[in-house]
Amino acid sequence: DVKVTQSSRYLVKRTGEKVFLECVQDMDHENMFWYRQDPGLGLRLIYFSYDVKMKEKGDIPEGYSVSREKKERFSLILESASTNQTSMYLCASSPQSYGWPDTQYFGPGTRLTVL
């Protein structure tokens, strides 16, 4: 079974703190994604990566950065957390199907609260 793990289920941080959310997948997938999920808005893509050290902006990258130094690990960084970044953060991975998107496998999510 594909396993995608996220470093924390719940996280509480203060405004202005630097926050790291870690995601690890064990299936050698090329693609990894970070989403945030807010009520009534569904999932919105923040960043994705299709290879080590490669990253692409999603729909809402402002206030976030990412790092992918190893294939299995994709980190989301909030450089200076703000209250409007309080949300559920979901990581996902998928294999590279060369133009035919495959299913995405999700981690359990991190519920981040910024005070």
Place this chain on the structure above:
Amino acid sequence: SQQGEEDPQALSIQEGENATMNCSYKTSINNLQWYRQNSGRGLVHLILIRSNEREKHSGRLRVTLDTSKKSSSLLITASRAADTASYFCATDERDSWGKLQFGAGTQVVVTP
């Protein structure tokens, strides 16, 4: 941007009944997927239907796709309490290289 939009936003049914939810999207797609999310958890893939397919079945799930109307439906037959969850459709636009656009979801409650 939100590509898929589910309808209804919420659905409440009794065990044994069928549940139907719809998804509409805006642009040409390669395929459409349905995911389930149990409360406070990650999403789980249910079924994928390609743009050249019209109907697909998986156990108690039946998905249809009408590309001329840019819409899809998910039918869950003989629902169970364990089907209580939020259901999301996700689409990928042509040349999007693996990126998916998710709708806001349909929240389904199945009561015993």
